[in-house]
Amino acid sequence: MxxxxxxxxxxxxxxxxxxxxxxxxxxxxxxxxxxxxxxxxxxxxxxxxxxxxxxxxxxxxxxxxxxxxxxxxxxxxxxxxxxxxxxxxxxxxxxxxxxxxxxxxxxxxxxxxxxxxxxxxxxxxxxxxxxxxxxxxxxxxxxxxSSSGSSNTTPEVDLADPWADKPRLNVLFLGGDAGEGRTGLRPDTQILASIDTESGATTMISLPRNLQGFPFPEGTPLADAYPDGFTGGGDPLEWMLNAVYANVPRDHPEVFEGVGDPGADATKWAVEGALGVDVDYFVMVDLAGFEAVVDALGGITVNVPRDIPWGNKSLPDGTCTEANGYIQQGDNQHLDGFQALWFARSRCGSDDYERMERQRCVMNAIVDKVDPATLLSQYQSLASAAGDIITSDVPADLFPALIELMGKVRSQPLESLTLDNEFFGSMGTTSSDPDYDLLHTRIQEILADTPDSPATPDAGETTPPEDTTEATGQSADDASDDRSGAAVQQASGDAETQTDESTEETPGGDATDEPAADEPVDAGAVC
Structure with missing residues (x-):
């Protein structure tokens, strides 16, 4: 048994x-x-x-x-x-x-x-x-x-070898917020990524939202519509770079019939006219959903140059409402999605140029965080968040080549250039009245990696006044930044935040150690 x-x-x-x-x-x-x-x-x-x-x-x-x-x-x-x-x-x-x-x-x-x-x-x-x-x-x-409609501005490419006749690929990144309380989408964040298609070396050019008077490229319908550049009467806020997205398609709908994103098409032409380079594609990120992407990554790590207020807003008289709290100053600060969004967009106690620096810090931190382990473990939530907040005019058939190019980009350090008061001052102009021919020349030299010495005014010339457009140019759309509705504080009178823009220290570095204003810098040195 x-x-x-x-x-x-x-x-x-x-x-x-x-x-x-x-x-x-x-x-x-x-x-x-x-x-x-x-x-x-x-x-x-x-x-x-x-x-x-x-x-x-x-x-x-x-x-x-x-x-x-x-x-x-x-x-x-x-x-x-x-x-x-x-x-x-x-x-x-x-x-x-x-x-x-x-x-x-x-x-x-x-x-x-x-x-x-x-x-x-x-x-x-x-x-x-x-x-x-x-x-x-x-x-x-x-x-x-990928592209959801036709476009006036996307190039024709041979998908078998899309970069054969394109030594540089220029992609315009737009950050906009069309959330509750806004009268329309205005992409306050505009960064042109110019990529060497052979090596992957990339220069990020941050454009100020208050850029004015720029021409549209010759031969385009908008060059005929605005022969004197993007300028006109009435409210100056309606003639700045960030106003192109909403205003130009509204005023010239016949130019954009059948176009998937008329505002992005118009903005690409505006940036082309301003910088003198072809803009191939755009990528729009809706900041209202930005938090979800950062949270899906598990947060990001950045150097915070000073205490950054959150939960307040700028007012037309140059003051700010009281902040709900602050993102604390310090190196290697871990930010969740909510904090990262406010770090990137907070305006009170700073100018547009400092904010542009912080936005680049956030972009670099996101790139650093996207490693294979994070992608595998958080892929579903990342894909869901990205699909909800990102649009572009990149053809679906071009994505394989674009992803392959991004592999080269990740192997190279990102260089950054901010078109700020110091940059325009080095050429004897301001962002409200640039010399666009000279700007085109400087951008070409920088992208060719052979920048000349900064242009300086003759000894007999008067130094141009500092650009004050930002101080008086706060849009009513900024009201969407309000989470508190609290009392007003005088940000411009705060001794800790009031600075002379001509000598302002770059966040994360000493002013005396900065390279020339019109030369690209490694973004890692700023963040």
């Missing part, structure tokens, strides 16, 4: 072991059950798939492999293949279990065997199911943020 029981236990133990093996390596269980031809066929197919996958990983460069993430057709194939593979794997595991199961097993042992199948198979099937879900999510994300 004992011998028979031991034999049954041995048979059951062998059954459990082979069931687990057959669930982990499809085909082995079938062979052990006597179905050699079927089991061998399954093993050969599995081996061929494994060898093919290994060859792809070894032979295809990592940047090219990553670029497949931008190919919607490839993501559809991959997602479908992984889903089908997961189902097939599970069915073969169940078939092996059924073939190996001894006759007459009690219910408890049969359930135990089924549990072994589920646990063993899940080691492989679960990652395949997650991979399938990620592939479909990635496909949807590319569709959501």
């Amino acid at each position: 004992q011998s028979r029981r031991n034999e049954r236990n041995q048979r059951y133990g062998r059954f459990i072991g082979l069931t687990a093996l057959g669930s982990l390596i499809p085909g082995t269980g079938l062979i052990a059950a006597g179905k050699r031809r079927l089991g061998t066929t399954v093993l050969v197919i599995l081996g061929a798939i494994f060898v093919l996958g290994l060859a792809v990983v070894i032979l295809v460069p990592p940047t090219e492999l990553a670029s497949y993430g931008g190919d919607r057709q490839m993501m559809l194939i991959l997602g479908t293949a992984l889903a089908a593979g997961a189902v097939a794997w599970l069915l073969i595991a169940l078939g092996s279990h059924r073939s190996l199961e001894p006759d007459g097993l009690p219910t408890g042992k049969r359930l135990a065997g089924a549990l072994v199948v589920v646990v063993s198979a899940s080691v492989v099937v679960a990652p395949m199911a997650v991979g399938s879900r990620y592939a479909f999510t990635q496909r949807e994300l590319v569709g959501n943020i």
Whole structure:
């Protein structure tokens, strides 16, 4: 009796072991059950798939492999293949279990065997199911943020080699907030990323929202509509760079018939006219959803140059309402999404140029945080947040090449250039009255990495007045920044925040250590 029981236990133990093996390596269980031809066929197919996958990983460069993430057709194939593979794997595991199961097993042992199948198979099937879900999510994300309509400003490219005749790719990043209380979207944040398509070296050019009088590129409909540049009567706030997005399509709808994002098209032409460079594509980030992206990353780490107020707003008389609190000064401060948003957009006690520096700090911190581990663990929430807040006019078919180029960008240090009072002062102008021909020349020299010495006024010339547009140019849209509605404080009279813009210290560094105002700097030195 004992011998028979031991034999049954041995048979059951062998059954459990082979069931687990057959669930982990499809085909082995079938062979052990006597179905050699079927089991061998399954093993050969599995081996061929494994060898093919290994060859792809070894032979295809990592940047090219990553670029497949931008190919919607490839993501559809991959997602479908992984889903089908997961189902097939599970069915073969169940078939092996059924073939190996001894006759007459009690219910408890049969359930135990089924549990072994589920646990063993899940080691492989679960990652395949997650991979399938990620592939479909990635496909949807590319569709959501790619071009949703025609455009007057996107270039025609050969998708087989999109950078063949394009030594530099210029992408305009726009940050806008069309949230409750705003009369319309005004992208106060405008940063042009100029990318060397060969090396990936990138210069980020931050444009002030109060730039005025800029021309539109020759040969465009807006050059005819505004022969004297973007200028006119009435409220000066309506003739600044950040007003182009809403005002130009409103006043000239015939130019933008059928265009997916007329405001972005008009703003691209405005930046082209201001800087004298072609703007290929735009990427719009809705700041109202910015918090979700940072939170999905687990927060970001930046150097905070001074206590940054949150929960207050600027008022037309140059004062500010009382802050709800402050983001504390200090190096390597960890910010959640709410804090990062206020760090990037807070205006009280500072000018636009300091705010532009902080925005670059946030962008660099996000780039640094996007590592493979974070992407894998937070991909669903990141993709969901990005799909809700990012739009662009980049064609979906261009995303593979763009992702491959981003791999080069990540390998290079980002350089930054802020078009601030010091920059314009070095050329003898201000942001409210620039010499655009001279500005075009300077930008070309900087992007060519051969900047000349800063232009200075002749000895007999009068030093131009400091640009005061920002001090009187607060938009009524700033009211959306209010979370407190508290009492007014005199930010401009605060001895700790009032500074002479011509000698203001750059956050995170000493003014005496700064490079020339019209030369790009490594953004890491600022943040």
